Amino acid sequence: MQLTILGGGGFRVPLVYGALLGDRAEGRVTDVVLHDLDAGRLDAVARVLAEQAAGVPGAPAVTATTDLDEALRGADFVFSAIRVGGLEGRAADERVALAEGVLGQETVGAGGIAYGLRTVPVAVDIARRVARLAPDAWVINFTNPAGLVTEAMSRHLGNRVIGICDSPVGLGRRVARVLGGDPDEAFIDYVGLNHLGWLRGLRIAGRDELPRLLADPELLGSFEEGRLFGVDWLRSLGAIPNEYLHYYYFNREAVAAYQAAEQTRGAFLRDQQARFYEALGHPGAPALKTWDATRAEREATYMAENREAAGAGERAEEDLGSGGYEKVALALMRAIARDERATLILNVRNGATLAALDADAVIEVPCSVDANGAHPMAVGPLPGHATGLVCSVKAVEREVLAAADSGSRATAVKAFALHPLVDSVAVARRLVEGYREAHPGLAYLRG
Structure with missing residues (x-):
């Protein structure tokens, strides 16, 4: 069975490969194809995987390519774990938002909208290629903002795209x-x-x-x-x-903590990962040891600004392991490929699950999974305060999708302005201009 990982030069790919190494059952993944636009990052990650596989009998074979169509052909499962604009783009998302006094986190508020606006067109292109080159493949979306991107891809892949998150x-x-x-x-x-x-x-x-x-x-x-x-x-x-x-x-406190921090999370990860990939540019560097040390630092600093704002202290030791999304992904693949029924929390189309949203809205709920995919389980209604927030944010996601489809700058402004964490239409307009200036990939927003 072939697994193709888009964003195969990404830092968290060894987590996925480590989970695959522990799977000895019949029907397991035997071939992993890594795709990335950056050949240097692909080489670095491939070295880490080779050290992981050393001494493991029957370890999945790994190949790497910068050709997307080549990577997709023959795939049974496709993991989409891309980051459009890289970590430099994430740092810019945070910087532009904080300059306006609003949150720039990569999946929440202004930063999430900016990330979505430049990611959705790329994700849609990937979905169309999968439909053409690997129509029987299942796409498991890791790419943030995960719900929004999954919904964009579902318009071309239907229920064959499923979003996952470890939170x-x-x-x-x-x-x-x-x-x-x-x-x-x-x-x-x-x-x-x-x-x-x-x-x-x-x-x-x-x-x-x-x-x-x-x-x-x-x-x-x-x-x-x-x-x-x-x-x-x-x-x-x-x-x-x-x-x-x-x-x-605690939005006000979170924004203040981000503004007071020496570095935003995106800037920290940008610099940290730059050091990691630079280190692995040296042929003699211990790839797996270097990756492990970098990952430990990454996990320890997760949501540090929020914990500081809340006085929550350091993360508990049991929370410093890998996030677990690789285990969710493996369980999802097993359930589909082997018809091993499982219950997992996933991002899927709503159907009739939440009455406040339409059938095509992607939501995050417990699902029963089998060979036919993921099926949202019946749940009780949300209380009014939660329903209001869910509907408000879903409306913003829909405006992001509309802006990405039409290229309308006015629709992009509407998406920012309607978000609960953006408090002014004037701020929304400045955000759009700030992000268009920071990201060449948003030049498509016109009118």
């Missing part, structure tokens, strides 16, 4: 651990959009244990989300929000 999984595992349950056995009642969802229940042996957690202030404050959001706010909500909702619930 809901990490949240569910933390809650299960603090409740004394087995994270692999618990059912997570989670509903929303990508990076905009709420854990509303966690069933262990058929019983919802979330009320017990909410009733115990000491227990509730003992894990990352409890420290990040505060016990009182979680009890008011009656749910545990995805960590990215900190940008909404």
Whole structure:
């Protein structure tokens, strides 16, 4: 079975390959094709994978190419993990937004919109090529903003594109651990959009244990989300929000923390990864050891500004491992390729799951997965405050898709202006101009 990874020179590719090395079952991935526009990054990552595979019998064969069509031919699964504009683009997204006093995070607010506007046209081109060159392939989308990009690709691939994210999984595992349950056995009642969802229940042996957690202030404050959001706010909500909702619930504090930081997250990662790829430009450099050290630093600093704003302290040691998205991806592939039924939280078309949204809207919910793909499970309705936020952000995503399709600058302004974290139409106009100046790839926005 062939797996093609788009963005194959990306830093997190070894996480995926490491998961594949542990899969010994029949029908496993035997061939991995890495595609990237940067041959130097491809070579660096291929070296890391070669060291990972050393001494592992039957390790998947790895090839690399800068030719997209060549990479797609023969694929059974395609992982889309591209970053249009690179980390320099992410740093620019943050810089332009913060200059206007609004959030520039890569998936939330102004930064997420800018990232979406330059990513959607590329993702749509990839979807069209997959439909033509590998029509039977399943596309698993890692590319952020994951829900928005998955929805854009679904217009050409239907239900054969599925978005994944490790945030809901990490949240569910933390809650299960603090409740004394087995994270692999618990059912997570989670509903929303990508990076905009709420854990509303966690069933262990058929019983919802979330009320017990909410009733115990000491227990509730003992894990990352409890420290990040505060016990009182979680009890008011009656749910545990995805960590990215900190940008909404504590927006002023988050923006201030980003503005006060020596470096934004994007700039930090840009410089960190530049050092990593530069180091691997030397033939004698220990590839896997260098990658491991860089990854450890990356995980330890994740959402550091938010934790500082909340006084949440350092990340717990058990949260410093890999994010887990590679495990979700492997479980998803297994379920489809081998018809091994699984329940996973995924980004899929809504259908009739959330009455407030139309059938084609991509949402993030528990899904049952089998050989026919991912099927959203029935969930209870969201409370009014959550429904309002979900509908508002989905409306923004639709304007981003419309702007990317039409090239309309006015529609792009509308997308920024309608976002809950952008507080002025005048600011929205300046953001569009700032981003067009920073990103040549947004020159298509005219009129």
